[in-house]
Amino acid sequence: MKKKVIEFSNFSFKYNSQQNPTLKNINLDIYEGEKILILGESGCGKSTLCNTINGLAPFFYKGEITGSFKIKGRDIKDLSIFEISKMVGTVLQDPDNQFISLTTAEDMAFKLENLCVDNKKMHEKVLEVSKLVGIDKFLNSNPHNLSGGQKQRVTLGGVIIDDIDILLFDEPLASLDPKTSENTIKLINKITEKTNKTVIIIEHRLEDMLKLNLDRIVLFSDGEIIFNGSPNSLLSSDLLKSCGIRSPLYLTALEYGGFNVHNQNNLDNLGKMDTKEISPYVKDFYNNNPSYTYVKDFSSPLLSCKNIEFSYNKDRKIIDDVSFNVYENELLCIVGKNGAGKSTISKLMCGFMKNNGGEFIYDGKNINDYTIFQRSQIIGYVMQNPNQMISHTNIFDEVAFALKNLNLSSEEIKQRVFEVLKICGLYEMRNWPICALSFGQKRRVTIASVLVMNTKILILDEPTAGQDFKHYTQIMEFLKHLTNHGITIIIITHDMHLLLEYADRCIVLSDGKKIGDDTPSKILSNDEIINNANLRRTSLHELSIKCDINDTEDFINKFITYDRSIRNK
Numbered sequence: 001m002k003k004k005v006i007e008f009s010n011f012s013f014k015y016n017s018q019q020n021p022t023l024k025n026i027n028l029d030i031y032e033g034e035k036i037l038i039l040g041e042s043g044c045g046k047s048t049l050c051n052t053i054n055g056l057a058p059f060f061y062k063g064e065i066t067g068s069f070k071i072k073g074r075d076i077k078d079l080s081i082f083e084i085s086k087m088v089g090t091v092l093q094d095p096d097n098q099f100i101s102l103t104t105a106e107d108m109a110f111k112l113e114n115l116c117v118d119n120k121k122m123h124e125k126v127l128e129v130s131k132l133v134g135i136d137k138f139l140n141s142n143p144h145n146l147s148g149g150q151k152q153r154v155t156l157g158g159v160i161i162d163d164i165d166i167l168l169f170d171e172p173l174a175s176l177d178p179k180t181s182e183n184t185i186k187l188i189n190k191i192t193e194k195t196n197k198t199v200i201i202i203e204h205r206l207e208d209m210l211k212l213n214l215d216r217i218v219l220f221s222d223g224e225i226i227f228n229g230s231p232n233s234l235l236s237s238d239l240l241k242s243c244g245i246r247s248p249l250y251l252t253a254l255e256y257g258g259f260n261v262h263n264q265n266n267l268d269n270l271g272k273m274d275t276k277e278i279s280p281y282v283k284d285f286y287n288n289n290p291s292y293t294y295v296k297d298f299s300s301p302l303l304s305c306k307n308i309e310f311s312y313n314k315d316r317k318i319i320d321d322v323s324f325n326v327y328e329n330e331l332l333c334i335v336g337k338n339g340a341g342k343s344t345i346s347k348l349m350c351g352f353m354k355n356n357g358g359e360f361i362y363d364g365k366n367i368n369d370y371t372i373f374q375r376s377q378i379i380g381y382v383m384q385n386p387n388q389m390i391s392h393t394n395i396f397d398e399v400a401f402a403l404k405n406l407n408l409s410s411e412e413i414k415q416r417v418f419e420v421l422k423i424c425g426l427y428e429m430r431n432w433p434i435c436a437l438s439f440g441q442k443r444r445v446t447i448a449s450v451l452v453m454n455t456k457i458l459i460l461d462e463p464t465a466g467q468d469f470k471h472y473t474q475i476m477e478f479l480k481h482l483t484n485h486g487i488t489i490i491i492i493t494h495d496m497h498l499l500l501e502y503a504d505r506c507i508v509l510s511d512g513k514k515i516g517d518d519t520p521s522k523i524l525s526n527d528e529i530i531n532n533a534n535l536r537r538t539s540l541h542e543l544s545i546k547c548d549i550n551d552t553e554d555f556i557n558k559f560i561t562y563d564r565s566i567r568n569k
Contacts, residue, residue: 180337237262258284301325329486332490333490440475459492
């Protein structure tokens with residue numbers, strides 16, 4: 001019989017700064033060697049559970065505990081955070097926050113050095129673990145200069161270097177491109193196959209996590225566990241919808257075709273589902289729904305990027321002869337693998353960096369020589385984390401800040417701020433303190449502070465990263481709404497769901513070059529582009545092949561069309 005490594009018994013936790021408990025009466029046992037997914041919408045208590053398991057709560061995040069929590073049979077109240085760190089290793093969603101050394105080898109060896117391990121044994125252990133996680137060829141590299149997937153491997157190696165038994169992953173896929181996400185999942189599977197480690201993962205991406213062959217999913221809502229069972233049992237229930245969690249795309253498509261998921265088997269593995277049983281529903285959906293035809297006036301682009309080049313040195317071009325147009329009122333996505341040049345091209349558009357070659361043409365005018373301030377009145381940039389942009393305590397003052405620098409009258413400032421706050425759905429909150437806002441509302445404030453400058457193009461860097469389905473939908477519907485107000489939206493993203501559901505068009509970059517410029521359905525049906533840009537086929541592609549639908553691109557197109565009609569009702 002397997003041993004219990006985590007035991008919560010009538011456990012509750014209340015932060016000192018809050019009036020009510022965040023975790024309420026938790027009863028949960030996790031066994032040696034299990035792979036567990038902790039699922040739930042933002043604010044449900046997932047992160048607090050994570051902080052409890054690794055000891056950050058209550059050692060760093062102070063609070064009150066009731067009930068019992070044991071790690072490997074020892075009560076948390078009798079353990080120091082150092083003792084907990086010997087049993088639980090945490091891999092954060094941002095690997096850069098965990099690096100402390102100048103080389104990969106030194107970073108992985110850091111914990112062993114603190115434990116005064118013999119130098120020879122330390123070198124042997126670093127080499128052994130680096131081979132296990134597939135980073136042995138980069139031991140002398142600076143970890144900060146590695147790709148996103150390689151950084152995750154270094155972090156994981158540093159966590160398991162001293163044979164830790166419990167691995168805790170906090171949103172491990174949040175900043176990774178689709179292919180690297182897939183490789184990270186394979187790596188976690190490899191670790192669990194070769195060792196008997198217990199893996200606990202906190203993630204929003206349910207469909208991706210199903211590839212981990214999970215033992216159980218624990219679903220949280222409002223600080224309580226409302227489901228604790230197999231992935232198939234959860235998928236065959238109505239709990240995902242009631243908790244605002246996205247179902248896998250293939251199940252959504254099946255349900256659109258009239259398939260009843262209740263009491264079905266193998267819902268967590270499309271490959272094992274009965275083809276004869278599901279094919280009639282898929283074909284019925286395909287044959288009875290129209291395709292979306294993308295209609296756009298391509299005669300006069302709003303912004304043209306012509307033969308853009310950029311490099312930090314002469315050895316390698318970061319952006320290499322990239323050309324594309326941006327059209328009025330469209331929602332354009334820029335995708336590609338980590339390090340492809342997506343963020344660089346957006347910074348060049350804004351003037352944060354100067355291109356070495358090529359031209360930016362806005363409304364027929366060359367803007368290469370425009371200052372950052374002049375560019376800001378055309379193109380606005382919204383960072384991934386709104387807290388990095390906010391500098392005032394009050395919503396009105398934050399949005400009005402840029403206008404005050406233009407020496408406008410107070411009445412004109414007030415009028416422009418009120419107008420943009422109404423567009424962004426913040427007018428009723430105009431006098432609120434920003435600290436009282438949710439993360440999504442803060443993001444709207446940062447968008448409003450850019451739009452108030454009458455910018456025509458808005459660039460957003462990963463606006464949905466780390467967002468649950470509810471908040472993802474809110475921010476994306478809001479951005480789509482802005483395109484109806486004369487704003488062109490450019491989104492840098494790794495999210496293939498976003499691409500399918502919202503993008504009018506997609507630019508694909510790979511190693512600094514443009515390799516694709518088309519509609520999402522065409523991009524995600526092109527094998528060459530998918531392979532070169534570290535994209536990934538969606539499960540819709542697999543579903544169409546499984547059910548003998550010849551035109552996969554058309555099937556995906558029809559799904560997008562129908563899905564949009566459902567959301568727009």
